[in-house]
Amino acid sequence: MAQKSGLVQGTLDMLVLRVLSRGEFHGWGITEKLEQLSKNALRVEEGSLYPALYRMEDKGWLKSEWRQTEKGQRAKYYSLTRAGRKQLEAEKESWARMTGIIAQVMESA
Amino acid sequence: MNPFRKLAALCRKEKLDRDMAEEIRFHLEQRAADHVGDGLSPDEARFAAQRMFGGVEQIKERCREQRGGLWLESVVRDVRHGVRMLTHSPGFTFASVLSLALGIGATTAMFSILDGVILQPLPYPDSDRLITLWTENRRQGSRLTSSYANIADWKNASRTLQDIAVFDPVSLIVSGDEPRRTSGLLASANLSAVLRVQPMIGRTLTEEDITQNAPVAILSHAAWLEHHGGRPDILGRTMSIDGRLIEIVGVWPEGFHFPDKATEFWLPFMPPSVNDGANARGVGALRAISRLVPDGTLAQAQAELATVAAALEREHPANRDLGVRLVPLAEQIVGRDLRDALVLLLAAVGAVLVIACSNVGNLMLARSLGRQREFALRISLGATRARLVAQLLTENVVLCLIAAGLGLLLAFFTVNAVRTLAPPGIPRLDETTVDLRILAFALLVSLASVCFFGLAPALSSTRRDAASMLRNSSRDSSEAPRRRLRNALVVAEFALAVMLLAGAGMLVRSFMNLMAVDPGFRTENLLVAPLRLPASRPAGDTIPLATTLIERIRALPGVSSVALSEEVLLGDRNARLIVAERSGSTDTAPLRVPLAIDAVTSDYFRLMGVPLRGGRIFSDFDGPDAPPVAVVNETLARQLWPAENPIGRRLRLGLGARLPWITVVGVVADQRRQQLDRPPIAQIFFPWAQNPSRGMNLIVRTEAEPTALAPALRAAVRSIDPTVPIEAITTVRKLLDRTVAPRRFHTGILAAFAIIALLLAGVGIFGLMHYSVSRRTREIGVRTALGASAPQILRQILAEGLTLAGAGVTIGLGGAVAMSRAFSALLYEVSPIDPVSLIAATLALIAIAALASFLPARRASRIDPMIALRAE
Numbered sequence: 007m008a009q010k011s012g013l014v015q016g017t018l019d020m021l022v023l024r025v026l027s028r029g030e031f032h033g034w035g036i037t038e039k040l041e042q043l044s045k046n047a048l049r050v051e052e053g054s055l056y057p058a059l060y061r062m063e064d065k066g067w068l069k070s071e072w073r074q075t076e077k078g079q080r081a082k083y084y085s086l087t088r089a090g091r092k093q094l095e096a097e098k099e100s101w102a103r104m105t106g107i108i109a110q111v112m113e114s115a
Numbered sequence: 116m117n118p119f120r121k122l123a124a125l126c127r128k129e130k131l132d133r134d135m136a137e138e139i140r141f142h143l144e145q146r147a148a149d150h151v152g153d154g155l156s157p158d159e160a161r162f163a164a165q166r167m168f169g170g171v172e173q174i175k176e177r178c179r180e181q182r183g184g185l186w187l188e189s190v191v192r193d194v195r196h197g198v199r200m201l202t203h204s205p206g207f208t209f210a211s212v213l214s215l216a217l218g219i220g221a222t223t224a225m226f227s228i229l230d231g232v233i234l235q236p237l238p239y240p241d242s243d244r245l246i247t248l249w250t251e252n253r254r255q256g257s258r259l260t261s262s263y264a265n266i267a268d269w270k271n272a273s274r275t276l277q278d279i280a281v282f283d284p285v286s287l288i289v290s291g292d293e294p295r296r297t298s299g300l301l302a303s304a305n306l307s308a309v310l311r312v313q314p315m316i317g318r319t320l321t322e323e324d325i326t327q328n329a330p331v332a333i334l335s336h337a338a339w340l341e342h343h344g345g346r347p348d349i350l351g352r353t354m355s356i357d358g359r360l361i362e363i364v365g366v367w368p369e370g371f372h373f374p375d376k377a378t379e380f381w382l383p384f385m386p387p388s389v390n391d392g393a394n395a396r397g398v399g400a401l402r403a404i405s406r407l408v409p410d411g412t413l414a415q416a417q418a419e420l421a422t423v424a425a426a427l428e429r430e431h432p433a434n435r436d437l438g439v440r441l442v443p444l445a446e447q448i449v450g451r452d453l454r455d456a457l458v459l460l461l462a463a464v465g466a467v468l469v470i471a472c473s474n475v476g477n478l479m480l481a482r483s484l485g486r487q488r489e490f491a492l493r494i495s496l497g498a499t500r501a502r503l504v505a506q507l508l509t510e511n512v513v514l515c516l517i518a519a520g521l522g523l524l525l526a527f528f529t530v531n532a533v534r535t536l537a538p539p540g541i542p543r544l545d546e547t548t549v550d551l552r553i554l555a556f557a558l559l560v561s562l563a564s565v566c567f568f569g570l571a572p573a574l575s576s577t578r579r580d581a582a583s584m585l586r587n588s589s590r591d592s593s594e595a596p597r598r599r600l601r602n603a604l605v606v607a608e609f610a611l612a613v614m615l616l617a618g619a620g621m622l623v624r625s626f627m628n629l630m631a632v633d634p635g636f637r638t639e640n641l642l643v644a645p646l647r648l649p650a651s652r653p654a655g656d657t658i659p660l661a662t663t664l665i666e667r668i669r670a671l672p673g674v675s676s677v678a679l680s681e682e683v684l685l686g687d688r689n690a691r692l693i694v695a696e697r698s699g700s701t702d703t704a705p706l707r708v709p710l711a712i713d714a715v716t717s718d719y720f721r722l723m724g725v726p727l728r729g730g731r732i733f734s735d736f737d738g739p740d741a742p743p744v745a746v747v748n749e750t751l752a753r754q755l756w757p758a759e760n761p762i763g764r765r766l767r768l769g770l771g772a773r774l775p776w777i778t779v780v781g782v783v784a785d786q787r788r789q790q791l792d793r794p795p796i797a798q799i800f801f802p803w804a805q806n807p808s809r810g811m812n813l814i815v816r817t818e819a820e821p822t823a824l825a826p827a828l829r830a831a832v833r834s835i836d837p838t839v840p841i842e843a844i845t846t847v848r849k850l851l852d853r854t855v856a857p858r859r860f861h862t863g864i865l866a867a868f869a870i871i872a873l874l875l876a877g878v879g880i881f882g883l884m885h886y887s888v889s890r891r892t893r894e895i896g897v898r899t900a901l902g903a904s905a906p907q908i909l910r911q912i913l914a915e916g917l918t919l920a921g922a923g924v925t926i927g928l929g930g931a932v933a934m935s936r937a938f939s940a941l942l943y944e945v946s947p948i949d950p951v952s953l954i955a956a957t958l959a960l961i962a963i964a965a966l967a968s969f970l971p972a973r974r975a976s977r978i979d980p981m982i983a984l985r986a987e
Binding site: 032033034037051052053056057059060072079080081082 | 134141142144145146167169170177
C-alpha cells in the first residue's frame with residue numbers, strides 16, 4: 007500500500023461531503039471511495055469517520071437509509087441533503103480561498 | 116436539531132445504538148473481506164480489521180456524543196444511574212440524605228422565622244428612620260414612659276428629629292350585644308404624618324379633634340372587616356366606646372397597624388390642660404415616636420436631646436436622675452432578649468448545617484475513593500472526563516434534591532410547629548412563612564459542599580493513569596492528605612456539637628433554676644377572671660357589683676375562697692415618688708421607687724398564700740370612709756424604712772401637699788409577680804374598698820382542677836350583670852407559664868438542635884471509622900497474623916476514634932465558653948463556664964464517639980487474617 011498521509015485538520019467533513027455529492031455510499035464505501043479518489047494517498051481513520059458522519063447527520067447535512075447492498079447485506083447508506091450541498095459549496099469556496107492564500111504566502115519571496 | 120427530533124432521538128435511543136453496532140460490524144466485515152482478498156486467513160483478516168479500526172467502544176461513545184439529544188439522553192441516563200448508585204448503598208444514602216435534610220430544613224425554618232420577625236421591614240415607609248423616645252432613669256438604666264411637658268420640650272429643641280408624635284395605648288370597652296374589651300390608641304394629630312400613613316377611606320385625626328377632644332375614631336382595617344363586614348358606608352356610623360358615642364371617620368389601609376395588630380381604634384389624645392405642678396414633669400404615661408431628618412443620625416439625635424434633658428433635669432425637681440433614650444422602632448418592637456435568642460438559634464442552626472455538610476462531605480470523600488475503580492474502568496472504555504463530571508454532578512444533584520424535598524417538608528412542619536407552640540409574645544411571628552429563597556440558598560450551600568467533597572476527589576482520580584489505577588485500586592498514594600481532611604471534618608463536627616450541647620445544657624439548667632424559683636405565692640388551683648365595669652356605668656357601681664360577685668361565687672360548689680386584685684401578674688412598672696415619714700426626722704425628700712400598686716380585698720393574702728411578716732392585713736373596717744391604710748411588702752419596707760419598724764408609719768404617693776397620708780398597717784413577704792427571673796419589686800397594697808377600680812381580677816381558689824369551674828363562674832357573672840365583659844378565664848399557673856414561655860421555647864429548640872448535632876456527629880465518626888477499617892482490612896489482617904490479639908486491635912481502633920472526638924471536644928469547649936459569655940443575658944443563675952453543662956456535653960460526645968467507634972472496632976478485631984490477606 008502506498009504511503010498514506012493524514013488529513014489536514016477540518017477537511018474530513020468537506021471530503022465526505024464531496025464523496026457523497028457523487029451518490030449514496032455507506033461508511034465503508036466512503037473510505038474506499040476516498041482512497042480511490044486520492045489514488046490511495048489518503049487514509050481515513052474510522053475513529054474519525056463515524057463520529058463525523060453522526061455529527062453531520064445531526065446537523066442536517068446528511069440523511070441516511072438502511073438498504074441492501076448489491077451482495078444482499080444490510081448497510082446504512084448516506085446521501086446529501088439540500089443543506090449538505092450548500093455546505094459543500096461553502097466549504098469548497100473557503101478551501102479554495104485558503105489554499106490560494108497559503109500558496110501566495112509560500113510563493114512570495 | 117429541533118427539540119422534537121431530540122426527543123424522538125431519545126426515544127429511539129436503543130434502536131440507534133443497535134444500528135450503530137450493525138454499521139460498524141458491516142464496516143469491519145468489509146475490511147476483513149478486503150484483507151482476505153489480499154491473501155490473509157479469515158481469522159487474521161478479522162484481527163487486522165479490528166486493529167485498523169481502533170477501539171470500537173470508544174468510537175461508539177464518540178459517535179453517541181455527536182448524536183442529537185445526547186445531553187438530554189445522558190441526563191436521563193445519569194439520573195437513572197445516580198438513583199441506582201444511591202439505592203445500591205442505602206447506608207450512605209440514608210446518612211447523607213438525612214444529614215442534608217436536617218441541615219436544609221432547620222436552616223430554612225429558622226432563617227424564615229428570623230427574617231419574618233427581625234429582618235423584614237416594618238409596615239411603615241422608611242421604617243428604619245423611625246425612632247421611639249423614652250425617659251431613662253439613669254440610676255437604674257431603665258426605660259420609662261414620658262410626661263407630656265418633657266416631650267413638648269424635646270420637640271421644641273430637636274433639629275435632628277422631624278416631629279415628635281405622642282401616643283398612649285389604652286384598653287377600651289366596646290358596648291353592644293356582647294360587650295368586649297379591645298385595644299385602642301390615643302394619638303396626637305401628627306402621628307399619622309410621622310408614620311407616613313393615609314387612611315384608606317375617610318380622614319385622619321386633626322388638630323381640631325385633639326383640641327375639642329372630638330368623639331371620633333379611625334378604625335383598623337382588620338377590625339373594619341371583622342366587626343363591620345368591610346361595609347363601605349362605615350364613615351359617619353357611631354359606636355359606643357367606653358360609654359361615649361364615637362363616630363368612625365376613617366379606616367386604615369390593609370396591612371397597616373400601629374403599634375400592634377391588636378389595636379382597633381385610634382382616638383384623639385387629650386394633652387393635659389392644666390400644668391399641675393410636679394406631676395407635669397418626670398415620668399409620665401406617654402410614649403413618643405419620631406422620624407430622623409434625612410441626613411440625621413440616631414447618635415446626633417441622642418446627643419442633642421441629652422443636652423435638653425440635662426437642662427430640664429436642672430430646672431425641674433421631678434426630672435431628677437431622668438435622661439432621655441432613643442431606640443429605633445424596629446429594635447423596640449423586637450426587643451433585645453428575643454433578638455439575642457433568635458441570633459443564638461440562628462448560630463445553632465448554622466452549626467447544624469455545617470455539621471450536616473461535613474458529614475456528607477466525609478461520606479462523599481470515603482465513597483469517592485471506593486469509586487475510583489469504577490471511574491478508571493469507564494475512562495478506559497472511552498468516557499471523557501466531562502462525561503464523568505456530568506454524571507457525578509447529576510448524582511449529587513439527585514441526592515441534594517431528595518434532601519431538599521425532605522428539608523422543605525421539615526421546614527414547613529417546623530415553622531408551623533413554632534407558630535403554634537411559640538409563646539404569644541413574639542411579634543410578627545404570625546406573619547412568618549417558609550421562605551423559598553432561603554430554601555434555595557440552603558440547597559445551594561449543601562449542593563456546593565457536596566460537589567466540592569464528592570467531585571474533587573473523583574476528578575483527581577481521573578487525572579491519573581487509568582491503567583495504573585485499575586491495577587492498584589487500594590494502594591493509593593493520595594490517601595494520606597485525604598485522610599487528614601476527613602479527620603479534620605470530624606474534629607470540626609465534634610467541636611461544633613460540644614458547643615451546641617454545652618450551650619443547650621446551660622439553657623436547660625437556667626430553665627430548671629427558674630422553675631425552682633419560689634414565686635412567693637401558691638400557684639396551684641387558682642382561677643383568674645378579668646372583669647371590667649363598662650365606662651357607661653357610674654363608678655359607684657363598682658363596689659356593689661364586686662360585693663355581689665364575691666358572695667355569689669364563693670357560694671359555688673368547689674370554691675374555697677375568692678378575692679379581688681387589680682392585676683395578677685405585673686408588667687413593667689414606672690418609678691413613683693414616695694414621701695415617707697421617719698421617726699425623729701422632718702426630712703420629706705421624696706424617694707423614687709419602681710413601685711407596683713395593687714388594690715386587693717382582705718382575703719387576697721390568705722388566698723394567695725402570702726405570709727404576713729408584721730402588723731395586720733385589711734379588715735372590713737378599712738372601708739371607704741375609714742382612714743386610708745396600706746400593706747407593704749418587705750422590699751418596700753426596706754427601701755422606705757431601712758432601720759425602723761414600718762408598722763404605723765405614714766407615706767404619701769407623690770409630692771402634692773393635699774395628698775392624703777396613708778398609714779402602713781402590715782408587712783407581707785415578697786412575691787415575684789413580674790416574672791420568675793426578675794427579683795421582687797416594691798409593692799404597696801390598698802384595701803379594695805378604699806380604691807375600687809373598674810378593672811378587676813376575680814381570683815378564685817378552687818378545691819380541684821380550676822378550669823372545670825370556668826363555665827359556672829362565667830354564668831354567675833352573666834346572671835349578676837350581663838353588661839360586664841369577661842375576657843378569657845385563665846389560671847395563675849398559665850399566666851406564670853406564659854412569662855417563661857419564650858425561654859422554654861428557645862431552650863427547647865436549642866436542645867433539639869444540640870441532640871441533632873450529637874446524632875450527626877455520631878453518624879460522622881461512625882462513617883469515618885467504618886470506612887477506615889474497611890480500607891485497612893489487609894493491614895489489620897497482617898497485624899493479626901503477626902500476633903496482635905483481638906482486644907489489642909479493638910483498643911487501637913477505639914482509641915483512634917476517641918482521639919479525634921477528644922480533639923474536637925477540647926477545641927469546642929473553648930468555643931462553648933466564648934459563646935455562652937456572648938449570650939450570658941439568656942442564662943439564669945448559671946455561670947458561662949458552668950462545669951456541669953461542659954462536663955455533661957463532653958461526656959455525651961465521648962460516649963457517642965465510643966459507641967460509634969465500637970462497632971467498626973469490633974468488626975476490625977474479628978478480621979480473619981487468612982481471608983483478609985487473600986482479599987486483595
